[in-house]
Amino acid sequence: MSARTVPFFTALTVDALGTGMFVPLSLLYFARVPKIDLATVGVLLSVAAALSLPVPVLVGHLVDRFGPKPVVVAAHFVQAAAFAGYLAVTGPVALLLTAVVATAGQRAFWSSVFALVADLAEQSGGGRRPERWFALVGMAQTAGLGAGGLLSGLLLAIGTETVFRLMAIGNAVTFLLAGLLVLLVRVAHERPAERAVGGYRVLLADRPYLGLIGVNTIFAMCAMFFGLALPVYLVDGLSAPAWLVGPLLGANTILLALGQTTAVRVLRPMLRTRVMVLAGVLWAVWAAACALAPALPLSALVPYLVVVTLCFTVAELVHAPVSMTLASEAAPADLRGRYLAVFQYSFAFATVIAPGFFSVLFTMGTPLPFAGLAVLALLGAAAMLVLERRLPRTALVSSPG
Numbered sequence: 001m002s003a004r005t006v007p008f009f010t011a012l013t014v015d016a017l018g019t020g021m022f023v024p025l026s027l028l029y030f031a032r033v034p035k036i037d038l039a040t041v042g043v044l045l046s047v048a049a050a051l052s053l054p055v056p057v058l059v060g061h062l063v064d065r066f067g068p069k070p071v072v073v074a075a076h077f078v079q080a081a082a083f084a085g086y087l088a089v090t091g092p093v094a095l096l097l098t099a100v101v102a103t104a105g106q107r108a109f110w111s112s113v114f115a116l117v118a119d120l121a122e123q124s125g126g127g128r129r130p131e132r133w134f135a136l137v138g139m140a141q142t143a144g145l146g147a148g149g150l151l152s153g154l155l156l157a158i159g160t161e162t163v164f165r166l167m168a169i170g171n172a173v174t175f176l177l178a179g180l181l182v183l184l185v186r187v188a189h190e191r192p193a194e195r196a197v198g199g200y201r202v203l204l205a206d207r208p209y210l211g212l213i214g215v216n217t218i219f220a221m222c223a224m225f226f227g228l229a230l231p232v233y234l235v236d237g238l239s240a241p242a243w244l245v246g247p248l249l250g251a252n253t254i255l256l257a258l259g260q261t262t263a264v265r266v267l268r269p270m271l272r273t274r275v276m277v278l279a280g281v282l283w284a285v286w287a288a289a290c291a292l293a294p295a296l297p298l299s300a301l302v303p304y305l306v307v308v309t310l311c312f313t314v315a316e317l318v319h320a321p322v323s324m325t326l327a328s329e330a331a332p333a334d335l336r337g338r339y340l341a342v343f344q345y346s347f348a349f350a351t352v353i354a355p356g357f358f359s360v361l362f363t364m365g366t367p368l369p370f371a372g373l374a375v376l377a378l379l380g381a382a383a384m385l386v387l388e389r390r391l392p393r394t395a396l397v398s399s400p401g
Contacts, residue, residue, distance in 0.1 A: 004186055005120060011181035012137060013144040015076065015109075018174025020148020022083070022167050025156060029164045034089045044092060048099035053348065055104050056111040056341040057200070063337025067189025068116035069182065071108060076179030078105035083172040087165060107348075111341035113137075118328045118336060119187050130328060131268070131398060134321035135260035142257040149253075203338055208390040209330055213346045215387065216323055218380035219276070220350035221357070222283040222373060223316055226252060226309075229358045229369055230290070237366035238293055240301050248309050255313045256320075263317040271396045272326045273388040275318050280381030282315035287374035291367040329395035 022029070030041040062071050082102035089095045114134070121133040155163050203209065227249065234240040234248075267275050289308040296304055331339030361368040388396065 005124075007181040007184040008116075008120065009136060009140045011076075011178040011185075012113075012140040014174050014181065015178040016141040016144025017148045017151075018083075018171040018178075020145035021152045021155070021174075022148075022171040024149060024152050025164070025167065028156075029086070029168065030089070030095060032159075033161055033164050034091065034095065036092060036095060040092055041095065044096045045099055048096060048103045049351075051100050052103040052107050055107040056344050056348075059108050059111040060338035060341030061199070063112050063115050063341065064335060065337075067187075068112045068119060068337065069185060069187055069189065071112040072116050073179045073182050075105050075109035075112060076175045076182065078108065080172045080175035080179065083168055083175065086168045107344070110347070111344050112337070114324050114328065114340050114343075115337050116182075116185075116187065117324075118340070119189060120185075123187060129398075130325045131264040131272075131321050132261055134324045135264045138260045138320045139257050142253060146250075146253040146257060199335070200338055200342075202332070202335060203342060208387055209339065211383065211387050212327065212330065212391065213343055215276070215380045215383045216327070216343070216346035217349045217353075218376050219280060219283070219319055219323065220347045221354045222280075222287070222377050222380075223319065224350055224354045225287070225358070225369075225373055226312055226316075228354055229362075232358075232362070233290065233366065233370070234305070237362070238301060239298070240305070244302060244305065248305065251306075252309060252313050252316075256316060259317050260321055263314070264321050267318055267322070268398045270398075271388065272322050272329075272398065273384050273391065273396055275322045276326065276384045277381045279315045279319035279322075280377045280384065282311050282318075284374045284377035284381070286312040286315065287370040287377060291370040291374065294367055326391075326395055330391050 026045070027038060027041055030036050031038045059071060079102055082098050082105055085098040085101065089098055114137075117133050117137055118130060121130040124133070152167075155167055198205075230248070231245045234245055235242050267278075270278075286308050289304075289311070293301065293304065293308075327340060327343040328336065357372070358369045361372055
């Protein structure tokens with residue numbers, strides 16, 4: 001990391017710090033400050049998320065035309081305004097309007113920031129190593145989220161209305177500060193000499209890339225399952241001690257914050273698609289092991305879950321930076337903004353699918369969600385091997401250096 005990029009990585013950490021502090025308690029904020037019914041809050045936030053789904057399509061066009069930096073800055077400022085606006089929410093209508101602005105800003109950020117990372121990687125000295133850049137991004141964001149989560153827990157212990165308001169203000173300030181820091185980043189948006197025509201029509205005709213989005217939807221579901229499903233499964237499905245949830249989540253966060261660059265360096269000789277296959281197989285092993293956990297005696301459950309959690313963490317360590325690198329490198333240079341923006345739909349789809357997938361199967365049988373996820377992960381790994389023959393060869397090979 002050079003002095004030129006310190007503002008960028010600082011911005012990512014500050015952004016994630018505010019998000020990690022406020023988002024886990026966002027439902028409680030609206031229930032306790034404007035005192036809106038919790039069920040109503042949940043529905044309205046889901047509606048806001050759905051209404052913001054078209055945002056990446058617009059953002060991809062803006063990134064290709066103006067470059068990712070101004071879009072990332074604007075996304076931060078929009079989110080700062082939205083979270084400041086939460087202070088004025090007094091009823092459901094105001095909540096919906098401000099939540100739409102907040103989620104639109106969030107989608108704009110995620111749909112543009114990785115194009116900015118790709119530009120920074122291309123213009124960095126010492127060899128072009130995009131995997132390392134995406135790994136550093138993941139580490140900075142994970143560290144910020146982890147610190148924000150710890151702060152959130154401390155503030156929840158106080159739990160007064162004033163504290164909740166201060167959390168909203170704090171989140172708005174972190175987004176404002178992050179946007180100002182990104183303004184300091186020196187990066188040029190280099191438009192190719194020959195501009196391709198077709199826009200999104202080119203992407204929609206690119207079946208291998210659409211296949212990559214589909215496979216990554218599966219892998220994004222796998223990544224979500226740890227925080228979404230494991231706590232419920234441990235406590236209600238396995239009758240494991242409730243204290244185990246915190247250490248498992250904490251250990252996973254620490255390893256993600258510290259280990260992504262090491263994982264990328266170790267796996268550099270492998271094709272990027274093979275790294276994705278490895279992640280899918282590891283997730284399948286983790287999910288299958290969780291599905292088999294009810295057969296174990298309670299005395300063996302804790303060490304067993306610690307070991308299989310390491311399997312999950314390694315999968316996430318290798319998937320996070322390599323998936324974004326593969327998505328970036330497989331995109332045409334003049335349409336990279338559009339391609340990476342649409343690639344983010346894999347995470348949006350996973351967010352929509354995973355909760356229902358878990359809850360429906362869990363009610364049918366407690367191990368079934370993990371058994372089903374293991375099958376999906378193996379299918380994703382197999383599909384990645386098929387895509388390997390159709391994706392651009394240059395996108396599969398890690399850069400030297």
